[in-house]
Every structure is written in C-alpha cells, then in structure tokens.
Amino acid sequence: QVQLVESGGGLVQAGGSLRLSCSPSENNFTERVMGWYRQAPGKQRELVAAFTRGGSTSYADSVKGRFTISRDSAKNTVYLQMNSLSPEDTAVYYCYSMRYGTIQFGSWGQGTQVTVSS
Numbered sequence: 001q002v003q004l005v006e007s008g009g010g011l012v013q014a015g016g017s018l019r020l021s022c023s024p025s026e027n028n029f030t031e032r033v034m035g036w037y038r039q040a041p042g043k044q045r046e047l048v049a050a051f052t053r054g055g056s057t058s059y060a061d062s063v064k065g066r067f068t069i070s071r072d073s074a075k076n077t078v079y080l081q082m083n084s085l086s087p088e089d090t091a092v093y094y095c096y097s098m099r100y101g102t103i104q105f106g107s108w109g110q111g112t113q114v115t116v117s118s
Contacts, residue, residue, distance in 0.1 A: 002110065003028050006095045009112030012085055016116070020080040022095030022109050031097035031106035033078040035069060038091035038114075048093070049080055053103070062088070085116045 008020035022033050035050030049059050049069040057069050068081045078095065092113050097106035 003031060003107035004033065004095055004097055004109040006093070006109035006112050008080075009093060009114045011115045011117065014086055014116055014118050016085050017081070017083045018085065018114060019082070020093055020095070020112060020114075021077055022079075023075070023077045024097065030099055032100055033071075033095055033097050035078075036080050036093050036095050038089075038093045040091040043091075045094070051078075082114070085114075087116045087118050090114060090116050 002025050004022055004024055006020060006022040008018055010018060012018055020036065024031055024033065036048045037045045038048050039045040047060060048063055049057065049067055051057055051069065051071065059067060066082065066084045070079050070081070072079070080093070082089065092111045094111045095109040098104060099106045
C-alpha cells in the first residue's frame with residue numbers, strides 16, 4: 001500500500017546539512033518521484049524542489065543555492081541535499097510522484113520531520 005518511502009530527516013543545528021531520500025516501493029512500477037514539498041506548523045504546504053518534465057530542476061526562492069535535488073536512476077531514488085540549514089527550514093518534508101508518461105499526480109511520501117535548532 002505504501003507507494004513512496006522517504007527517509008533522512010532528523011534534528012540538526014543551524015548551518016548543518018541533511019540529505020533526504022525518496023524511493024518508490026519495490027513493486028511500484030508506475031510512478032516517478034518528481035520532488036519535495038514541505039509543510040511547517042500552521043503554514044501551507046509549499047513546493048521546495050522538483051524535476052521538470054524537460055529534465056531541469058526548479059527550487060523555491062528560499063532554498064536556492066542551499067538545496068540540491070538529484071536522481072540516481074540505477075537505484076530509482078531521488079535525493080534532496082539540504083545545506084546551510086536554518087530554523088526556517090523546519091518542517092515535515094514530503095516527496096511526491098507522478099505517474100509515468102502523464103502529468104497526473106501519483107503519491108505522497110509518508111513525510112519526514114526536519115528540525116533545525118538555532
């Protein structure tokens with residue numbers, strides 16, 4: 001039933017780094033991980049980083065220069081490298097997918113908590 005499995009969140013001090021991972025479940029052959037949203041308490045879920053259909057990457061202005069999204073096709077895994085973290089980055093991070101060959105939303109990951117202390 002779980003379509004996307006994500007990991008890598010945790011507690012880190014300001015200025016530190018974390019790397020999030022997101023992979024389709026073993027038998028999920030229909031979805032492609034496209035990026036991450038995040039949601040802080042009391043805030044709207046926002047798109048943080050994503051792959052475009054043209055093969056480029058896009059980032060929220062607040063994370064440009066600090067976050068990098070990448071894909072390991074052999075492992076069918078997408079990573080979000082987060083550097084120079086600040087307390088404003090504290091949120092639950094959710095990866096998401098689209099169905100292969102479509103622009104149809106696929107699944108959300110279960111969410112991983114990122115907490116940055118000052």
